[in-house]
Amino acid sequence: MSVILILIIIGVLVAGGFLAGFIWAVKSGQYDDTHSPAVRMLFDDVKPEKKKMTN
C-alpha cells in the first residue's frame, strides 16, 4: 500500500511544479498579450540589412 503514498507524493510534486510554472508565466507577463507572440514567430528572422542613414 505504501506505493500509493509514493505516488501521491510524486503527484503533488509534479502538479506543484506545474502550478509554480504557471504562476511564474503569469507573473512574467506571458498572459498579458496572447496575440502578438503568435504572429511574431512567423516573421523571418533575418533582419533587413541595415543601410547607412541617408538624409
Added chain:
Amino acid sequence: MGLKCVHCGEDCGKYPVMYDGKPFCCHGCKTVYQILNQQDLKQYYEIQPMSGIKVEQEDVGDKYAYLDLDEIKEKLLTFSDGGISKVDLFIPVIHCASCIWLLEHLDTLNPGIIYSNVNFPRKLVSITFKDTEISLRQLVELLASIHYIPEITLDKLDQNETKKSDRDLLIKIGVAGFSLLNVMLYNFPEYLPGGELLGESFTQMFGWLSFVLSLPVVFYSANDYYLSAFKGLKHKIVNIDVPITLGIFTLFIQSTYDILTGRGIGYFDSLVGLVFLLLIGKWYQGKTYRALSFERDYKSYFPVAVTKIINGSEEHIPLSRVVKGDHILIRNRELIPVDSKILKGKANIDYSFVTGESLPVPKEKGEMIFAGGRQIGGTIELEVLKDVEQSYLTQLWNQNDNREETSSHLNMIVNRVSEYFTVTILLIALSAAVYWFFKNPSLATFAFTSVLIIACPCALALTVPFTFGSTMRLFGRKGFYIKNTGVIEKLHSVDTVVFDKTGTLTLSRSMHVEFVGDKLNEDELVMIKSLVSNSSHPLSTTIKDHITVEDKKEIEDFQEIPAMGISGKIDGVKINIGSKKFVMGKEDTTPDSTNVYVFIGEHVKGYFSIHNEYRPGIREVIESMKDKYKLYLLSGDNESERDTLRPLFGDDTALLFHQSPTDKMNFIEKLKADGKKVLMIGDGLNDAGALMKSDVGLTIADDIYSFSPACDGILESTRFGKLFRFIRFTNISMNIVKVSFLISFLYNVIGISFAVQGTLSPLIAAVLMPISSISVVAFATLAVNLSGRRFL
C-alpha cells in the same frame, strides 16, 4: 474602380500618385512607402498587403515640441538612466501583423532605438532607446512620419492596476485548479465500490491532504467574494456573493469537522470545484476591450502642452501650468484648451466638438472664445481668461464626475434574485433543523448545514457571467463594444431613445452638395474650383471636393473676407463666391440654411445648397425603433434639416434644435426624473454630459480607437443599421438568464429534498453540484451563440 493604394488600400481616384511604378492615393502614403523602401523594410507590404494607415493632414511642425520638456518627459518615460530610456506609447491604429512587424523593427529606421515590443490587445508599443542619439520628441516624430501616431495623454488610466488584477485572477484560477485536481483524486476512492478497502489510515490521510490543499483556495482564491459580500452587507444589500460566502464557509467548516471527528473526508472536492468554476465564470465575464477607452474626460482631448508667449519669445509649457492672464499661441487645427480672448489674428473657430454645429464661426480681435473650439486658418494669439479647470466645457464635465454606479447595481437581476434566495434558503435550513431537533437531535445540525451546502448558488452565480459574457463577446465580434456586462441589462430596460444629430445620424465629415440655378459649364466649374482651392474654409473644401473637373487656373486679386466669401479674377473675369449678402448684397432670408452663392462675370449663377449627408441605414433603424420606444432628436445644429427629418421620424417624435451641451444634459435629466429609462446615442464631446447622465450612453464611432467621450458602449459606424438588432438581442439574453435560473432552481429542489431529510452524502453533493453548474454554463453559452447566429 480605379487603382488601389499600395500603402493603405484606398481607391486612388483618377490621378494616383505614382512612385516606383506603384500607385498611391496621396503623397502621405507615398512618403511612408519611400521611408520604408529606403530602409529595406518592404516586407511590411508583404505580411499583410495594403495595411498601411492613411493620415489626412500632416502638419507635424513643432507639434511635439513639448516632448522636449523635462517635466513631461519625466511623466512619460517609464525608465531613464545612463543614456537609456524606456517609454510605452499608446498607438490606437495598430491593427495587424504588419504593424507588429514594422513597430518591432524600428531599430532599422533609427539606430538610436535599441528594442521595441508590441502589446497587441492594448495597442501599446514599448520602446527602449538611447536618449543621447534620439530624443523622445524625435522618436514620436519618427512614428508620426510612418503614420503610427501615438496618442499622448499625461494621466495614465491606471493601466498597471488592471494589469495586476488580471494577473491575480489567473493565478487564483491556477491555484484553485491545482487543488481541485488533487482533491478529486483523493476523494475518488470514496465513491467507488471497494473504496473502503484502502483502510482507515488512508481515508484519514486523504482527508487531511484535502484539507491542506483547500486552504489556499478558501483563503486566497475565493477572497474577492468575501470582500464583495462584506461590502454589500455594509450597504444593506444581499448580493449574490453573500450566499456564496455562506456556502463556502459552511462547506469548509462541516468538512473540517468531519475530518476531525473521523466521520469521513468531507466535501472538499465540491468546495474547491465550486470556487474553481466561479472564478472561471468571473474570468470569462471579465474580458474587456482594454484598448478602447470608455472613461475619457476632457484631459484626453485637450493638448498636453501649449505655446506660451513670454516677453515676445515662444515657450512650450504643459497645459496644467497655464494660468489666467497668460498669452498663448494657437495654430491652425489646434484645439483651444481654455476660455480666452483674442489678441491678435483672425480666428475661425470650429465648435463642432462643443455644439455639433459643423460650420466654423468667425471671431474678431477682442472677442471671447470658449475651450473646445478648434482654430481653422492662421495662427492666433490669445489671452487666457480662466483657469483650465474653470472653463465652460471642463466644468460641464467635472459636474457629473460621479456616475450613479451604486444605484444601478441595486437593480441587477442577479442581486434581486439572490436576496430572495438567501432568505428562503435560510428559512428552509432553519425549519429543517427545528424539525430534526425534535425528531432526531443528532441530525439537526447536519440537516441545517446540508441545506446550506447544496443550495449554494453556484449555478445561479454562473448564469449571469456566462450569459452576459457570451453576449458581450458576440457583440464585440459584430462591432458593438460595451463597457461591461451590466450594460446589457440596462439596455434591456430602456424605454426612451434620444439621438444626437450631427455625427450620429449624419456623417460629420461628408456633406451633400447640390447646385441650384443655371447649369454650369465646364469652364465655370474650373473657375469655381480654382477659386475655392485657395480658401481653407470648410465650405470651400466641400465645394472643391464636389467638383470633379481637374483643370486649374491662375487667380488674380484673390480676396477672402471672413464670414462673407471669397473673390478673385480669372482670365479677366470676375468671380465671387460666398453668402447671399456678399454676392447679391441682400440679406439671406431663408432661415438657417447653408447656401453658397456664385457670381461669375456679370450674373449670379445660382447657389450651392449644402446639406448633411445621412448615415446609411438610418431609415431602417428609425423605422424599427419608432413603435417600441419614445424617440427624441437633439441637435446643436440649426433647423435647416427639420423638413428632411420630420418624415423620417414621424409626427410623434420631438425634434429639438439649437441645443447646447448643457441643454442636452438637462433634457436627459428631465426624462430621467419622469421615470424614463433613457438610451442616449451621440458622438461628439458636446454629448459627453448627456451620455453620462443617461442610463445607457452609446457612441457611434468611425474609428473606434479615437475620439469617443466617456460612454457605456461604442458602436462601429458601419454597424449603425444593426443598432436595433443589438438592443433587441439584450431581451433574448435576459430570457436566457431567466431560463438558466429556472434550471438551477430545479437542481436546488432536488438537492434540498435530500438535504432536509438528512441524507445528503458527499457523493450526492459531489455529483449534483458540478452537474448543475456545468449544465447551466453550457446552456447559457450555447443558447446565446445559437440565438446570435439567428438574430444578429
